[in-house]
Amino acid sequence: MSRVYSNAVLITALSESDAGQVVRSSSSQPGLMTRMLEALDVHDGQRVLEIGTGTGYNAALLSHRLGDDQVFSVDVDGDLVDAARSRLAAIGYQPTLVTVDGAGGLPEHAPFDRIIATCSVPAVPWAWVEQTRPGGLILTDVKPAVNAGSLALLRRTDSGAEGRFDRTYAAFMGLRKQGEAYTSVSRPRDRSDAAERATTVAPETLQNLVVWFLAALDIGAGVSCGYTGSDPAQAPTAAWIATADQSWAEIDLEPDGGAYRVREGGPRPLWKTVENAHATWVQRDQPGWERFGLTVTRNSQWVWIDDPDGAHCWRIHT
Ligand SMILES: C[S@@+](CC[C@H](N)C(=O)[O-])C[C@H]1O[C@@H](n2cnc3c(N)ncnc32)[C@H](O)[C@@H]1O
DSSP, rough: OOHHHHHSSSEEEEETTTEEEEEEEOOOHHHHHHHHHHHTOTTTTTEEEEEEOSSSHHHHHHHHHHHHEEEEEEESHHHHHHHHHHHHHHOOOOOEEESSSSGGGGGGGEEEEEEEEEEEEOOOOOHHHHEEEEEEEEEEEEEEEEEEEEEEEEEEOOSEEEEEOOOOOOOOOOOTTTOOOOOOOOOOOOTTTHHHHHHHSSSSGGOOOOOOOHHHHHOOOOEEEEEEOTTTOOOOEEEEOOTTSEEEEEEEOOOOOOOOHHHHEEEEEEOOOOOOOOHHHHTTTTTOOEEEEEESSSSSSEEEOOOSSOOEEEOOOO
16 A cells, blocks of 8 residues: 555556567556646646546546546556546546547547646647647647657647646656557668768767657657667667668767767668757757647647747657
8 A cells, every 4th residue: 555655656567568578557656646737737627538547546636636527537458447447436436437549539528628648649649639628738748759758738729739848857658559569669680781980979868858859859750779789798888779761870888089989871870860959959058848849730740949939840740
């Protein structure tokens, strides 16, 4: 019981994938749930849709605050929904829980004043915008690629939805299709097409998640990264990035004479994209998440910096 009240993520369901066991569901960190519920700014009488029921913890908090008849929550897996329904009933709450792919929202119960997603999306599903009342809010983790993005709070406008990213980074598991296997891109086996050069943009740049976000917006979905070395028993010696079109880059972790060796192959020079993203970040005075915003319309979505109408924006490939 004490673990339920500890400020920790609790893994509650696993599934098998080619890469071994992966997390299928978890109970989010209570501190993050609280932060999100505060940002969601709910008021008496409002109807809320949650995407990602999981354990039902967050649905319980919403039911306590608003009354369970105002709360709707969906998850893609029926066993999770059934277990959450039993748990919630045991403490006296009966919100509307549905097993469905949350990408489509819950049109039969729309409109909602608030939509909160506790899983990440590569782009905001238009169904969520359509199912939010004018002036209502959508809070979701927007990640066009792995680790690339964070929580965004969007207000429904006449033409779509618009808002800013939260100042503190957060990460949720990705929205998935039922039964879908988790896949990730690895580097091509044949890397003989490598072009080698030097760079002053250090491999640690990959840990600057704002730079990685800007790079991923440029590269597009499906980019993977990792670390490698010639001896698996030893610490890695290089970081790598790869995309499905067989583009790849590998950068040494140790500098050589003040610069780092980079090898790139395939149709797109991926480390060049990281260098460009880093240069943009430096030119813009090293912005944090709170300087970025997102505009969503029916046909396109774009990330902006400081001002939605500013010159510099990045289209999210939907
Ligand atoms: C971090 S957990 C949710 C935690 C939950 N809110 C709680 O209070 O325990 C993310 C959930 O998103 C669900 N999910 C993933 N893809 C989904 C989809 N397409 N539609 C609905 N839920 C989905 C997962 O099954 C998982 O239970």
